[in-house]
Amino acid sequence: MTISRRKLFSWLVPSAVAGWMGGRANAAQPTQHTQAAQAQLNTAASLKELTTQTGAGLTGYGVRQPYSKGTVGAKLYNFITIEDFADENSAAGDWSTAIRAAVEFAANAGIHDVYGTGNYEISKPVVLSGAVLGNKGLNLSLSHLVASKNWPRNTTLWDATPMIIIGDQVQVSGLNLRINMLNGGGRADGIRANGAGFALSHLHIGDARECIRVVANGEQTWPNASVQLTGDFWTDNWLAIYLSRGTKGTAPISEAWKIDVKFIAANRYGGILLRGGSQYAQIAGDHDYNGRYLSMLRVDSLEGLTRGTKVKGSRGSGEILTAFQDQHQFWVAIMEPRDVSAPEGKSSYSAGETLTSSTKSSIKRKILEVHRAADNESGTNFIDILHDFEGEPFARIQATIGYCSGIYGSLMFTSFITAQNSFSALTDNIRGLGVSSSGTILALYNRAESDTAFANITADYVNFQKKLYMGAHLYEGIGTAQVIGRSSSEFTTLFSLNEFPEDRYLQELNLYKVYIKTNVLGVAGEFLVNLTSDPSVKEPMVAQAVLWNQSAFAWRVSGYDFQVRQDSVDQLQFVANILRV
Incomplete structure (x- = not known):
């Protein structure tokens, strides 16, 4: 092994080295030995910091x-967070670009994700x-989304700027959008389709408040069908859906939406408004306290009255939200600027005054x-769902609702x-x-015609409010038919009867009315037949x-024949129709 003269000298006479260097040893670079020792100390300190409860905060990650493969960074790259894209707008309080x-x-x-x-x-x-x-299948989850105080203010139910445009x-299809809490600040729509819009997606909004409309379609140019819409509690909006x-x-429908919000309550102009193009919707959840800003008027005619018509009464004015016919009566629901409940x-x-319009003098x-x-007497009827399909061929809505205090509109008899x-x-x-x-x-009840029952069924009878109409068809009792050959002496049994104890008021005997018809014009018969089960009676x-x-x-009669x-x-063909009376 070869040792340098300088290193050998330092081992033998350390003080001499210090003097030789002119007292500058402290200012010199550390030796390799001290460097290694210091590195070990630094590594140990870093490991100690990393193993503390706050150690994860010392590691770094960059989304780009x-x-x-196999690193934590590669694992984290399976999803990203909004904070990874924070920018100067985010710092100023606007996270939309991020x-x-x-x-x-x-x-x-x-x-x-x-x-x-x-x-x-x-x-x-x-x-x-x-x-x-496109159809890439994005899962987007946001905790809280809030419209700022600078959001453009709406003037009607229809002109609010949406917070999310899809x-x-x-x-877009295959989108799973989840927002835990959505707040429109009293001036924004929540989610709205644009252009071709979206389909085959799932939107979940847990808590939705202060939106003009939480979810709104109606401006799409392509079918927006088969969307699942779920939530928890939607309240204090102008209109939920x-x-x-x-x-x-091209066929810009909103068909076959599946709506299941746990509780849609206390929204100004109703919870759900369905119109033509939203056929086959499936509704669940609970609905109550909605429609406090609506006046429902029964009028003598719908002539001149359509959706969007501006009308006025003796104490104010409003816009017609729905105009429909139900059970041969004409109704309009008018949006008021305040709670009129x-x-x-x-x-x-x-009632009794004339409904007019400032824009249509003919109304x-x-x-x-x-x-x-x-x-109503209990103060519990509200306007939760507007089934607004006036002018459509059918609705075909399927609703299985826990609690709902009111559904109003046309063609409800085409829905389940x-x-x-x-x-x-x-x-x-x-x-x-x-x-x-x-x-x-x-x-x-025939709900298309009336809320008065057409039939009442008890253990004793079926009572139709009007006639039982069979048209040109038979009212059939016991039917029997036989072909009887020519005979001057032999009788043939056409039918036999039995005595039944059911349907008696007291102990009256059975009575039948028998109609006999044949294949020869003018040959017929009508008989009253009475019978008993008393064995002591000879006939x-x-x-x-x-x-x-x-x-x-x-x-002739023989026994019960x-x-x-x-x-x-x-x-000769004999046909008997036997009715118990």
């Missing part, structure tokens, strides 16, 4: 940094582009009745609706068939002829 940048980066990088756990205030819409997302010239077809484009509120319209409709939310509430027995509408039961009487069945052709056939004989033609 490439990491090799959210959009995170989504677009994920889509382009093949990452399918984007998370945001913060409280994100935005001052302009977050655009989820169809050209970027779609452009390309449709608006579904309709678009006004242009009972008992404190007061409608701008009164002069007589108001026959005024209905407001909570104006079953719901419950605390004040009405008529909440089931099975393609127009209403069903209720008092415990002893089962009542059936248990007695028949009385009301009329019959004596020259064409003869009859009714027999006939004919000697007029080779064969």
